[in-house]
Amino acid sequence: MKALVYTGVGELTYSDSPAPQARDGEHLIRIEASGICGSDMHAFLGHDERRPAPLILGHEAAGVITGGARDGERVTINPLVACGHCENCTASLENLCSNRQIISMPPRQGAFAGYVSMPGRNLVAVPDGVDLRHAALAEPIACGWHAVRLGKRILGKDLSDMRCAVIGGGAIGVGAALALHAQGARDITVIEPNELRRARLADVAGFEVCAPGEPAAPENGSVDLVIDGVGYAGTRAAASAMARAGGVIAHIGLGEATGGLDIRRMTLQEITFIGTYTYTAQDFADTAAAIFDGRLGPLDWIETRPLADGQAAFTDIRAGNVAAPKIILIPEHEE
Secondary structure (H helix, E strand, O other), rough: OEEEEEEEEEEEEEEEOOOOOOOOOOEEEEEEEEEOOOHHHHHHHHOOOOOOOOEEOOOOOEEEEEEEOOOOOEEEOOOEEEOOOOOOHHHHHHHHOOEEEEEEOOOOOOEEEEEEEEHHHEEEEEEOOOOHHOOOOHHHHHHHHHHHHHHHHOOOOOHOOOEEEEOOOOHHHHHHHHHHHHHHOOOEEEEEHHHHHHHHHHOOOOOEEEEEOOOOOOOOEEEEEEEEEOOOOHHHHHHHHHEEEEEEEEOOOOOOOOOOOOOHHHHOOOOEEEEEEOOOHHHHHHHHHHHHHHOOOOOOOEEEEEEEEEEEEEHHHHHHOOOEEEEEEOOOOOO
């Protein structure tokens, strides 16, 4: 099969790679769409020791099962493989499984390839009328769905009367904003510094888009639920200033490890900070269902490119030259 292999810092090589064999209890999936995630970019830049070269990256994917009892079934892939029997798994907290694996991290190769092997429980059937490029968005949007659900639970109120803000207009931020809307929020602002991306997001229904510091940006101390989809010191500083007394900051982004939070203000104002990692199996299934029934909108804010052009796609994203929040790579399969 052809695969896009991370071969060194800043280098992706499109080349022949051995096709995986379905493991016991798993299915072989022919990949039809695979999204570029921020964590793939971290690895590409050499910033993620968990993803050493050489490695096939990519974990936001959808495709078609090949062989076995489910042959021909269209599926979206939950890339997080949990053990299923530890304390967290039995509590339906699969994202916190201490033995978890994820495709695109050893020992599992990723989905920037023709095929991957995955357990059946990680595969959600996709209705025939749903574009597999949209189905591949279940993974990034599920991260926001999970964060919104946890923030809503902490606030203990209906989101319809809440002021919500999302920092970052990439796929994680846009997904979080769409998840907020699907879970009842009506006052939603997405804060995105890239002018090209702001223009692209202007037509996405359900939320307002602005640059940091613009008059449309929420005032400090005015937001009930802030979602940081970036995770840098500067965005955490903005989040801890923006949250109202008794508000919640749900932190998804993994941009950098430290800095930014105004701990004194958060203590005096009883602002809750919650780190949110990926999603539970139920969050993933709920997100997929929301894609299938249209609650997350037309999902027409993606850009598609051939998998063979992956190096150029990563370079363009790094340079800030991509308006779309998400680039979906499309493998070419030999007949």
